[in-house]
Amino acid sequence: MKTGFIGLGNMGAPMARNLLKAGHALNVFDLNAQAVQSLVDAGAKAAASPKLAATDVECVITMLPAAAHVREVLAGKDGVLAGIAKGVTIIDSSTIDPQSAKAFAALAAEHGNPFVDAPVSGGTGGAAAGTLTFMVGGSAAAFEAVRPVLSAMGKNLVHCGDTGTGQVAKICNNLLLGITMAGVAEAMSLGAALGIDTGVLAGIINTSTGRCWSSDTYNPFPGVIETAPASRGYTGGFGTDLMLKDLGLATDAARSAHQPVYLGALAQQLYQTMSSRGEGRLDFSSIIKLYRTGEDA
């Protein structure tokens, strides 16, 4: 399938690479020439604009930092909609707000193009391994149409419902993730302060009702899980500033829906504090630093 791919960052580059490996032909565009060259070396064709990347393809994928970039890439001068043929599906894998996703779908529909929002989970590791989860919002037909392309980049494709619901799924999951991670940080720090061995405590939690991914797979207490960022100084992983972005999307969406998110709003302020301390690039499990004040503050 001939595909236009726009946005070759930490996530987009390995995703595009997996499309090439699966035999898809690729037109790529990015503002970063080095990122483009690296994909060209792997067999892609460089395009001089989103418009040209979207010309003469069967599918277009965008993977960008925020809604403003997607808008520019789609509808700006020399944008995707200026080059794309009618009927070709646009897949936006950026994590953005559901309302923008709906607006972009409407815009695409005006040009005769199906649009799906398809944000991912799985991180840079999953992007490289081709094991991402795609949460897809759009019609059942569009979901079926993009399945061959998405399955080259991920192993778990979920049809969430109409346009925007892919984004809804993503931000609701990450809202909960931001809360559970801070919750585990509280529980582990409290236990440590009260004198229990943190390995024993994690063991009990992980086989009990407090069990969660943030504890059993990604425990924020140093030394509890050897492979977690907590055991390597909170390097790598999912950055605090990225969690902060997603919590911003969640609280914004909650605001528009008049829906209270007490714990989410508080968790957002806690990650904000880490960011304001200059630690926004550390893995988000470093939130535990706020609780271990005797240790490092």
Added chain:
Amino acid sequence: MKTGFIGLGNMGAPMARNLLKAGHALNVFDLNAQAVQSLVDAGAKAAASPKLAATDVECVITMLPAAAHVREVLAGKDGVLAGIAKGVTIIDSSTIDPQSAKAFAALAAEHGNPFVDAPVSGGTGGAAAGTLTFMVGGSAAAFEAVRPVLSAMGKNLVHCGDTGTGQVAKICNNLLLGITMAGVAEAMSLGAALGIDTGVLAGIINTSTGRCWSSDTYNPFPGVIETAPASRGYTGGFGTDLMLKDLGLATDAARSAHQPVYLGALAQQLYQTMSSRGEGRLDFSSIIKLYRTGEDA
């Protein structure tokens, strides 16, 4: 093993019953005559006081609502310490604060009695089925000594460390549980307000990084999990007022340790709100009612 058992409430009664089934002889005491009679019918011997229940036994178990009751039962007039022989181990399975547990252990030591704190998880269902988890604080020797008795009531016995660490494990786990349940309530309610099917959303969360017991086993959104209290009007299960008690123990312990618990303190206020609305007897997953204000407030 001849055992004195004091406290035959919703948890204590089925636990005592399992001891009888396993062939242990039982002296039982409770202020509620009906509760006592029911155990006598099952083969136990009624004692007229904690002191008498503790006389001529090889082990004493207490299962009481709060630290004040444990203190009265141990050290009050006609209390356990007035009747128990030197060297007999006291097991307190009540959920109380770690500092009181340490104080009771010291009191017992003065009388020459080993003491372990051994709070449980698993609820009334686990108590009836004999599948409780015991979180045990005390010396390794005391842990080994109580193993035969505890294994008649539970299937998972964890030695947490010194005296008090059983209670620490329990309250840290339940602190996290209170937070994750409120977090799931937020995420599910937000998703519903934004138009995603709640079954689809739960499915995504349960295979992603938001995964937790509160979502995959006990989801608070009605209809998502057929066997959860949410699907039967929040009846049965673990009551909001019991969660409130445990969050009170957690925030009190945090206060004594000068340890901040931001989300825990906020979650406590949310369960408090449910309690003040007269809904303290509903299962704690009913916290989701605070988030679905268009539905029921």
Added chain:
Amino acid sequence: MKTGFIGLGNMGAPMARNLLKAGHALNVFDLNAQAVQSLVDAGAKAAASPKLAATDVECVITMLPAAAHVREVLAGKDGVLAGIAKGVTIIDSSTIDPQSAKAFAALAAEHGNPFVDAPVSGGTGGAAAGTLTFMVGGSAAAFEAVRPVLSAMGKNLVHCGDTGTGQVAKICNNLLLGITMAGVAEAMSLGAALGIDTGVLAGIINTSTGRCWSSDTYNPFPGVIETAPASRGYTGGFGTDLMLKDLGLATDAARSAHQPVYLGALAQQLYQTMSSRGEGRLDFSSIIKLYRTGEDA
């Protein structure tokens, strides 16, 4: 001074009326024909567009719901900048985010027009009485230039600093107001639950360190202050949805500045809850309803 006035809502209409009373000639524009007619009856001249309202005047004032409206009125088709003469000052009295204020100032500067942000406090009462406070951001020269016009509508003109600082002052004050009101609601409700006479409690607070405008002038407990919205069913006053808008501006500004606002973010969720319950049009002091659950929930 010949002035163009755009935005004749609950605040704008009485402000414009005061300008007429002070002898200023007025071109007025609003999408609502009835609002325009009412001002025409009072001596203003109707303009068919913002452009025409801004033609041949010495000053332009905008009073609009949100930044998007200001942008449209200034820079849209037939907007102010299409009609205004070079050198004429634009006063924006809308409450918007500081960054947009700066962007509008830059836009105006490109056209050769000074711009000040001048949000107000004092409510519809102050607008009618001409006793508003204006918080003005812009150069000292611009502040002096607009003084004659503003003094016809308010009695307290404060120069806050450079462009945007008028908005900063407004949202910081209202952030604090949203917090103190919820704080008074907590303290008064707790006192009532604990059995103290609420008039006595308010009297003590108002002469002690808890003293604040939300208690001594606008107490949310019914009956404490006869003239407050609390004593007339929370009608009139400053609506919950308006407080919610301002807290949204505050938390957004905090996000952009990487500045934590723990209490502000939580207060926002509490007002959000009122709004989601369908009570967003009640005065914001009705937040106390969340605390008196035995009374009304």
Added chain:
Amino acid sequence: MKTGFIGLGNMGAPMARNLLKAGHALNVFDLNAQAVQSLVDAGAKAAASPKLAATDVECVITMLPAAAHVREVLAGKDGVLAGIAKGVTIIDSSTIDPQSAKAFAALAAEHGNPFVDAPVSGGTGGAAAGTLTFMVGGSAAAFEAVRPVLSAMGKNLVHCGDTGTGQVAKICNNLLLGITMAGVAEAMSLGAALGIDTGVLAGIINTSTGRCWSSDTYNPFPGVIETAPASRGYTGGFGTDLMLKDLGLATDAARSAHQPVYLGALAQQLYQTMSSRGEGRLDFSSIIKLYRTGEDA
């Protein structure tokens, strides 16, 4: 009036001194011999126990750190109730929980002694100057009976209602104080981060709806108010650990009354964080340090 005074700490000592100045005869007791000697030098008579301090007097005053101390001093061995004559009024000026105050009143009533709870505000400065506010809970007759003694130590005597309401007034005021101070810290820090002059911002707040004692008298931002602890490194004033004690009393009372205190519980965690950082002895306005992370964390 011959008075027994028990508890000669930072508050009690200057209060006792003012009683001597006003011509009252004093029996004093404290565990600290130096504190006793200092009062003896000023004309008091040392008593060897609370019992002896309470013997042959017309009134007894206790000023102690917590309810446990009051209980010991009243009802312990050689306590006040062992020495006091029937009908003599006991005044407890300690800040304790309302339920303990009621319990002590009941205990005193059994011995035939009226009891009033009379916590103070005004700090060590007010204690020295004799300008304290007394919040008095008890019967109207008891209030009149203690007026002559209290007026030697304070200038504002408020009868709050029945026993315990003096404590209720105190903890509700301080709950609100803890919240408003953190709120001012948020608003001032946000303003500073957004570039407004903090003196200008405080000026606007202090004449607007955000006005409160925490801003206009005790502003936490350094340099805004020359006489405030913020302008002398947060030394002196009302310590963070004391605020933490009072917020603990407030949230405990709220728990017993099933009353949510969302902001109060969160503020408590914030002061807790300061305490855990080893800054509990700084004035409570130092809470602003949590918000100015770029500055000092």
